[in-house]
Amino acid sequence: MTPDPVPAVPTRVPVALEGRAYDILVGRGLLAGAGERLAALKARAAAVVSDDNVAPLHGDALLASLRGAGLRADLVTVPPGEGSKSWASLARVCDAILGHRIERGDLVVALGGGVVGDLAGFAAAIVRRGVRFVQIPTSLLAQVDSSVGGKTGINSAHGKNLVGAFHQPSLVLADTALLDTLPLREARAGYAEVVKYGLIDDEAFFGWCEAHWERVLGGGPERDQAVAQSCRAKAAVVVRDEREDGDRALLNLGHTFAHALERVTAYDSRRLVHGEAVAIGLALAFRFSTRLGLCPGQDARRVAAHLARAGLPTRLAEVPGGAGTPEALLDAMAQDKKVKDGQLTFILARGIGRSFIAPGIAAADVRAFLAEAFAETGDAGS
């Protein structure tokens, strides 16, 4: 084993969006140098948005770095958890940003996980009709998924992420050293999204995950590789289809099931965090593909087996407190934003790395599949 030094140069993943190109930097120790990198963006001030878990850990270091680079910097915090993706938090954060006199050329900085990134990014999109923002994701999930691609938003009473904006960051700093303090459960949840990129269109990367998952979760240099590769995969899709008129929907592999599960468990992170819902969703998407005669059963079993080995749930029976009923899940899906002209659209797979967009899936097929999935109690999923 080689040691794991702070690399002199972080890995750069460019996101080549025309007119709004930006970099994702991946590496250990980026937080300490954030001030210099943000000052290079020619802002005079930054409003840092974080949550009450992350701010005590990393807030002071970031503010010191920003102020050291000559930026006026202030901190706004929200309570941790999905509950902060609300109208009330959005209004409070926007007002706080305005109170800190952030102008059109200044920056909003998201320091936190997916919730903070989605909320702060949305606030940046609408304060003064748009100010620039920088993502400093502090969870594995945010580093490999939500901090890349410009989707921002809050939840509505009608569903998750139903109100928001496309607003690309000007820079993403994925400091992998920040992941060292993550609880294992959060690391596993983020890992579900890493695996997803292999399942979408890169069977070799899925194979790499099967071989290296313990070191990814354990914080070895493989974790940096996994983060960089995930960002690369996501960036490639986003550049092809920023506003999800086509291919970008592939990133929703597993997510129609996942969002429905989060909805029926009332976004209660004690029961299910997003990445766990995605793990179950991925396993279900492959099993549903098999049931529809599209995907070899062997591939579906391989997917579930790997997720389970990494400590992730793969079956409805594993949802603490239960996953509701087939009807409740179907209702939750019908309000999901991937509904078009009243029909259900799924991301299905012809095998590992061979996913595709499947519009017009009959509700009856989904219902029958869910009924089976609810009926099982044993290890049918693995």
Added chain:
Amino acid sequence: MTPDPVPAVPTRVPVALEGRAYDILVGRGLLAGAGERLAALKARAAAVVSDDNVAPLHGDALLASLRGAGLRADLVTVPPGEGSKSWASLARVCDAILGHRIERGDLVVALGGGVVGDLAGFAAAIVRRGVRFVQIPTSLLAQVDSSVGGKTGINSAHGKNLVGAFHQPSLVLADTALLDTLPLREARAGYAEVVKYGLIDDEAFFGWCEAHWERVLGGGPERDQAVAQSCRAKAAVVVRDEREDGDRALLNLGHTFAHALERVTAYDSRRLVHGEAVAIGLALAFRFSTRLGLCPGQDARRVAAHLARAGLPTRLAEVPGGAGTPEALLDAMAQDKKVKDGQLTFILARGIGRSFIAPGIAAADVRAFLAEAFAETGDAGS
């Protein structure tokens, strides 16, 4: 006098934004044909947003037209007035739009004045990260100004329109017959924005206004001409500079003063409506230009005289309940979004039709000018 028939073909004002080009149609009787025109946009459903004043007058006609053309149509209303450009109204309208199951291909329709247009447009911008919307402005002010150009938003505790989005409509239907029921005060307020286009860069149009203002306010065919010409003027500026990085700021002629006045009068429409604040703002902008040695005093007097003749206020002394103090107005300006790097930017003029962007105006000059403007009690403004 020739009669005023319903023209077979409305006047079309194209807004040639790349990738998002749309038409403004100006003419009498467009509301009745709205369904057909919206169906041509290939939507299946429309959520109509209106207020409790306008909906009883025109809501049924619009819903009938939409349903007659095969669209699913529902109505959402908010209380009339600036108070509805709030977080609470925004959340309620977004939730209602989602409740009506508006999907990515569907439409939000704004039926009302500037408040409804700004609110509904912003809701359309953020529901499902953006659905299309159609403006059906029912006030002269909205037909000549706010329904064109894609600026949407709500007010914040820190100031007017400080939270919002650029979101271009897919179509604007300016049915001038709807203006027949407008109170004179509202017609005059809208007329202030008509005059503004002449003052910005079209002295000939200002001269036309001086000659025809009574028929514009009285609802003659000149009103249609004034609406179409105003839309043309605004569209030309917006196409040059959609996001106000440059020239578009010219549209703010009179508005730095106007927004400050609205702020110190607490957006109380009993004291001052937006167009009245703009009228005072236009007169002040020209007098300030004169005071700075930029503009002949004769032009400033001509501007104030015309606005006053049309029944609009032009002096601080005319603000019911008073316009506060020079310091309060200056504070209100400093929070305006046209502040850049801590300096005040005004739109000033070298004469009628010769406006320009003037950054770096010293606060001391503004303060001294305001002190004079407050001191006068007579007809110094005209």
